Amino acid sequence: QVSLVQSGEEVKKPGASVKVSCRTSGDGFHRHHLHWVRQTPGQGLEWMGVISPSGDITIYAQDLQGRVTMTRDTSTSTDYMELSSLRPEDTAIYYCTRDHSNGDITWWLDPWGQGTLVIVSS
């Protein structure tokens, strides 16, 4: 049984950076891509980006290019998402989730981490 365990709540000031971690418990860390998804209060899910199993390839949402960095530590099966130049509108729950795919025709995300609340406030 695979589970993703995320780091705890963060409170940051505008302009600061935050780094959220996501540790994989169970098999498959080295075989699967990992996505990050966020959800602002009362709003829908927003795809942020994805990192490859080896960590050498990342694809980021265009809106976050230049502010988001995704990395992974394969020795500890832990993924990281760092968001810089934080703004109040970055206040959200941030989720990590494992990628699965069938060729180039369908993708799905399972399991999901429990979420990390990041609050950006002066």
Place this chain on the structure above:
Amino acid sequence: SSEVTQGPAMSVALGQTVRITCQGDSLKTSYASWYQQRPGQAPLLVIYNKNNRPSGIPDRFSASWSGNTASLTITGTQAEDEADYYCFSRGRSGWVFGGGTKLTVL
């Protein structure tokens, strides 16, 4: 504007059937997966790999598709199905979620 559009809200009587749809160009060439999110919880996968259900998801959940539209159908809706539902698919430069549909069970 979003690459994948969903109606924002729907309601269904207990025991009836409801169809939630997503529309977008990417859905012409890829199959969506579907997620249920109850208040205060992380999203939960309910449909994957065209029309498969993970272990523990009731068989009243099913998926279909036509042209640029993907659909999630709940047959015999139960009270516990009241939740937000999202589709997910490949987008122009990455991946994308639909805007979400809030389902109310009457």
